[in-house]
Amino acid sequence: MNNSVSSYAYALPVLPLASKADSDRAARLLKQNTGIVLGAHKEDMMARTLGTRTLACGLDRVDHYLDYLENSGEEPEWTNFVNAFTINHTAFFREQHHFDILADFISARPKPIDIWCSAASTGEEAYSIAMTVRESCVAPDSNVSILATDIDTEAIQKAKLGIYTHERIEPVEQAFKQKYFLRGKGKQEGFVRVKPVLRNMLQFGVVNLNGSNWPSNNSFDVIFCRNTMIYFDKNAQVRLLERFAAAMKPGGLLFVGHSENFSHLTKAFRLRGQTVYVRN
Template identity: 60%
Template sequence: MSSLAQSIFTMPVLPEVGHNDFERAARMLHKRAGIVLGDHKREMAERTLAMRARSMHLDQVQQYLDHLEMNPHSEHWETFVNAFTINHTAFFREHHHFGVLAKFARSRKKPFAVWSCASSTGEEPYSIAMTLRESCPAPDAGVTVLATDIDTRAIAAAKEGMYSLERAKPVPEEYLRKYFQRGTGRRAGMVRVKPLLRDMIQFDVLNLLASDWPVNQKFDAIFCRNTMIYFDKATQTKILERFATVMKPGGLLFVGHSENFTYLTKAFQLQGQTVYVAC
């Protein structure tokens, strides 16, 4: 028998996926994280669920879901949610937002605080921090960024602040020299954020659907871009109205290019292209 044939016959069989496992998992994910798992993702989701069940040495996906439901504080909830989060991001994505932020920051009094509430692997909060360092006088005092995400792996990567030169392409060359260290040896082709930028940012894991947000300050601006599209309208409205409670008067909310919340709440008023102001 060829080595290829042997590898096929020795591949571990994935646990059984039941008829209703996808729908059950979708309900659980929505309840836990607010994420709507569309039917078009069924095949991907069922394979993901089967792989998670196999990692726990279970024979059926149903057993995996039973474990989660019976153990709300299980460590396996973390990997369950992580498996369905999407971490598509880039430095200075939707570039016009950073021009608006720079102008706004110059017009506000300190302390000046920004919350990147779906910060993924860090490109967004580091772009915010660079913008603030360039636009605020004496940015080392009274200028802060809170960066949160539900995905624990993404937050760990964001804290590390290491990226390939390819991913750092959108960063202006001047900023690369000022705010990043270039890797050498084994890390050639990589860059790492310098401490003067990382020290402006507090990273934390946060679920926007949690009953309590571990936030003890008011924000001048909140970035919540391309995140609400994964929530239903009721969840979007709830989160928007909670944002309003942690914003300073006249604060700005930055959203994604495909998101429109004009008719969901009176807490925010559209000010410009995908920028809302707190009423």
């Protein structure tokens, strides 16, 4: 008897190849629907993602997938397509000076206050805002409203759960870790969960900043939109800034990313400080 271990070769699915024309077409669809512009350096990522989505839909050609995508309207595959190209780079208390400015603003601003975290990703930024509010406002549960939205449906679901690894909350100061997070036990060892006192301050939703499903509230005191508009072209940036201005109270604050400068694009805002703008 041959006791040697038999080896079996399992054929891995072969990703359909995206042509340059396929990638260009997909980039146009992405821009038209989300405003996101993918640079030339993202072509390899675009091709891999298109191949993956094509295979997931049971198709063998990327151009057939794109036909299906265009004909499917608001069907679930559009959500999968957008999620696949969404960049979710975020962290707790990223750019700490923004939260110092927010704390001072909340303390002095007449109540009630409405805050919109418009590119909330997986929630780290939104919960950083909530912690800042609780530490800066006498009655945060009744005086401050926080809306957290993102175009990525999977990211916003993670934000709702509020579950993170210990490594993710490393930027949070120790007192806040003890005050606002529960340590996981057993199977949840190594994870923490945001306490209800913080999580209940937030309302979550899916919003395409380039679309029509914006919040009905047009009186925000604060809007966070950090490291998002860098993925839009100039015309889309101008349109978004105009829409933000229309949704804000005079004197409200717009927080943007560290590499974003829009002073030359709009008269609706004036620069207050490093990447912080005031609604005129």
